[in-house]
Amino acid sequence: MTNRRSLGRGLHSLIPEDPNKKMNKLFETDPALNKQMVKGANSKEILQIDIEKIYARNNQPRKSFDDETIDDLAKSIEKYGLLNPIVVRKKNDKYEIVAGERRYRAIKNLGLKTIDAIIKDYDEKDVEVLSLIENIQREDLKVLEEANAYKKLSSQYNLTQEEIAKTMGKSRSYIANTMRLLNLYDVEKRALDKGQISPSQARTLLSIDDGNLRSLTLNDFINGSTNIRKVEKRKIKEKKMAESVTDNKPQTPNLDDILLEDLTEKFMDKLSSKVNISKSGKNYKLTIDCYSIEDLEKIYDKL
Known part of the structure; x- marks a missing residue:
């Protein structure tokens, strides 16, 4: 094969x-x-x-x-x-x-x-693309290595996130969210690199503006005293309180949408393939893109 x-x-x-x-x-x-x-x-x-x-x-x-x-x-x-x-x-x-x-x-x-x-x-751009694909296919890169590789394809070879996504068989949002991890503080990058926090937890940290709260949340993620659901619920509550003080109409994000996006990213991290989760009524549908029998075999092995 x-x-x-x-x-x-x-x-x-x-x-x-x-x-x-x-x-x-x-x-x-x-x-x-x-x-x-x-x-x-x-x-x-x-x-x-x-x-x-x-x-x-x-x-x-x-x-x-x-x-x-x-x-x-x-x-x-x-x-x-x-x-x-x-x-x-x-x-x-x-x-x-x-x-x-x-x-x-x-x-x-x-x-x-x-x-x-x-x-x-091959020329240099071809080598960069092939090397990245080969590494992701054969053995998972660390997420920050993957993010730096995408950044290099974007900045040095002028590939758009859409072009990178198409080449890698991933969604544009996955590429964008992975590259966003490069904006983490150094202490957060070290925690992510060591596996003390997940990429999804790291993305949650990026959405926290308060430096002290962000540091506390990092420690809570590491010691297991909180999770993404708790952090997002707290952020929504704080946003509603702030909006009520300023008499603004609440426009808080839907927690289910946040968690669905998080689960989608986790599936793509795990399966190295494009994934979509949709909801119809009370039912959820998980779709995994496969383009060959080999894809199905490899995803079966991972599951």
């Missing part, structure tokens, strides 16, 4: 398919390439490249790797072989990893001299 899934559904709108026209020239300029190849599902040439000629990108989205998962991957490769080649691009006389750094690290741990790879000719 392929590894194509919803996150890459809009990829071709940004990255056109490359026919790999420079392959023969690569063999002429780099005799170290071993042209013992097989044909992949898409008829791309899989080559064996000297592991010493390959290096990882310095500015890829993932900043940390779990040693235990790399060891598990190495054991799997040792037993079954490398099922999916890495993707690289040639830079001078070496090869930079576009997708597959975890597989590259596992192969190095095994002490192997070569690795199966596909050589592609």
